[in-house]
Amino acid sequence: MSVRAMLGAAVLGGLACSERPSPGGEATSGADTSLRPADSLVARAGDGSEIWFTLARPDSGGGRRCTDRTIEIRRGGARIPVPLLYTRAAPEVVDDTTIRATLSDHCRTGDAYLVDLRTGRPSREPR
Numbered sequence: 001m002s003v004r005a006m007l008g009a010a011v012l013g014g015l016a017c018s019e020r021p022s023p024g025g026e027a028t029s030g031a032d033t034s035l036r037p038a039d040s041l042v043a044r045a046g047d048g049s050e051i052w053f054t055l056a057r058p059d060s061g062g063g064r065r066c067t068d069r070t071i072e073i074r075r076g077g078a079r080i081p082v083p084l085l086y087t088r089a090a091p092e093v094v095d096d097t098t099i100r101a102t103l104s105d106h107c108r109t110g111d112a113y114l115v116d117l118r119t120g121r122p123s124r125e126p127r
Helices: 003-017
Strands: 040-044 050-061 064-075 078-081 092-095 098-105 108-116 122-124
Touching: 040 092, 050 098, 064 098
Parallel strands: none
Antiparallel strands: 040 050, 050 064, 064 078, 092 098, 098 108, 108 122
16 A cells, blocks of 8 residues: 555544534534433423433424434432333323323324323323
């Protein structure tokens, strides 16, 4: 391999591994964390439970782009993730033990789920 080829490979490799500015101006390396929304408190239940948006995924459908979020229940030091439920709208508090969250897929609203605040277990709401 020629010196010129090795120098070119080193420069390109350095560019690929270097920190680069994100859209917000701060430097990032590897995965672009600037696109991940921060955890957000979206509701409080009567028993003191807090409902938070946590993880996010980009989605698209019907010619639109959107971001779906997962839900986490926080009470004291406990964090209870709600499995397999991505939503775009803030959940609604039903009572001291239940919230209602609407499933989102491909930027479309789906079925409503009732989530037990003690366990985080979602179950589809009967129609």
